[in-house]
Amino acid sequence: MKQYYFFLILGFFTSCQYFEKQVPSEKELLQKELKAINWKEVDEYPSFTGCDKLTEKIQRQQCFFEYLTQLIQDKLEVDTLSVLYPELDTIEVKVTVFPDSRMQFEPQFSKDSTAYNIIKIDSILHARLVNFPKVNPAIKQGIPVKTQFILPVIIKVE
Template sequence: MRKFWCLYLLAVLTSCNYFQSQEKQTDQLINDKLLAIDWNDVDAYPLFENCDESANKQVQKECFQETMLNYFSSAFDDVEFEVENDINDTLYIDFLIDEHGFMTVLEIQEKDSIKKAVPELTTELSQRLNNLTTVAPALKRGTPVSIKFRLPIVLNTTN
């Protein structure tokens, strides 16, 4: 019996968690959980009114992308620019949808060739795109979060 108590006492004394406070154990558990979360992905994409919020994540993403493309197409239907030389290039528009569902243009990245050919393009894009409609914000673990995305726009004036 004496050997049993000695082994038990030795096991208890050498146990790492025995001397660690409950607060430290809780902090460690929280840190482990936070590290396991993929902060570069959302649980639910921003949704327009026509998108089904009960659909799976992939369907929500496709609905969001399709609706955005339709909105951009209609916003630029009546825009016309005249250029002297042909353009075949891509510009990128960075958007932010905040945790309240408001969309804003963060940056329009274009090459010098586009700036020279169509100097008023960035201004026109910013004016039209900053008047975007609001959406239901993206969700991460049930909490509304901000999300950034990049939209490539291909400019091709060649015949």
């Protein structure tokens, strides 16, 4: 019977209410989780239907960039950019993929690019870079997000 009282007293003094731990608030947990997320990288890169079959993240990314670059080059191949501006062999295109699967293209020119008419090139690119296949947006934490990247596009193929 003495042993019973000993365990009862021991259990009483070591119960959870005496060693209550501080429970973090909802805001503290949210801030901790937000700090743990790498906001500079997405979980899944944008992809086209053909690239969805690949399982590796890097392969899917490479497939997307190669396919998009090829599509842009094919659309610009039929144009007169290489004739009008023979010194212009590569254009950097800023590509934005929105969460609703829309894509936007903006040519990027260096500050010292006065040798050619930027406005004319920009209008040609906007006219040509339309009607792309459906793209699946990038995914971050299970949510579609907007992504931007710059693609170097070779317009003069020799």
